[in-house]
Amino acid sequence: MHAAHETPDRPPLDQEALGDAAFLSARGIPQLTVVESTGSTNADLLRGVTVDPRAWPDLSVLTAEFQSAARGRLDRHWEAPARSSVSVSIVLRPVNAEGRPLPTQSYSWLSLLAALALREALLETAGIPAELKWPNDVLVRGKKIAGILAQLGPMGDGAVPPVVLGTGLNVTLTEAELPVPTATSVLLEHPTTLDRTALLKSYLSRFATLYRSFCNADGDPAAGMAGGPSLHKRVEHVLTTLGKQVRAQLPGDHEIIGHATRLDEYGSLLVVDSAGHEHVVTAGDVVHLRPWTPPGEAGGESGYA
Structure with missing residues (x-):
């Protein structure tokens, strides 16, 4: 295994x-x-689904060895060295087995479904235990190893607006190459493999299985899927956000501080404040979501973990 400060092989x-x-x-x-x-x-x-929708059917995959203008949530920009990551996007046109479109309110689960698939791929392919951070990050020991970004395409002349689901997984980034100190990579987490091809195939396999099951359940997150518990239960089980005190910063300098209790049927986060009021925080609304400790209490450096 390479020492973390050396530049690893990048086939x-x-x-x-x-x-x-x-x-x-x-x-x-x-x-x-x-x-x-x-x-x-x-x-x-x-661009592809806009210009020529028929060229990009459901579950079409595009992956790049290097991205020069990758964007995360809130238009954040980063650039990883070539061949150091898994950068992959998938076109989704969610319909059930009869071809009936899924309700668009179920679309908010797609990035969580992708995070779940990636978590399983990391565990089973590289031996890395990962967790999910709501709404769209995959963490290992509290550090971000992957981010997921779902974007809605144009309605076009079809009844199903396509979703483009992008995933960026840090694979061989060294400590010096990480975008922020709170990030990590497969390399830094003592993996059993650094094979990006194996990781990508594993992710796509698990994603396709979960996605097909979700579509055939008409986008119902409470339905049992792929021979096991529901998507809702699976996500909540590995969601590190739940049970924590969080500070949710919303647009317009509005913020909610409270206890993250559960996800609702749309994949939104429910946060109960000190007065006992329950707030619904949607992925589209949240600017930042961070663990929070009241100042003066143990671990409460300026309120941010």
């Missing part, structure tokens, strides 16, 4: 393994495109 993705027809067809992936470099895979697919 390219194995395009033959990723393009294997048996692998793709078993997961219902119609096409998987690997590009050497692009601005942003999400931006490329948003």
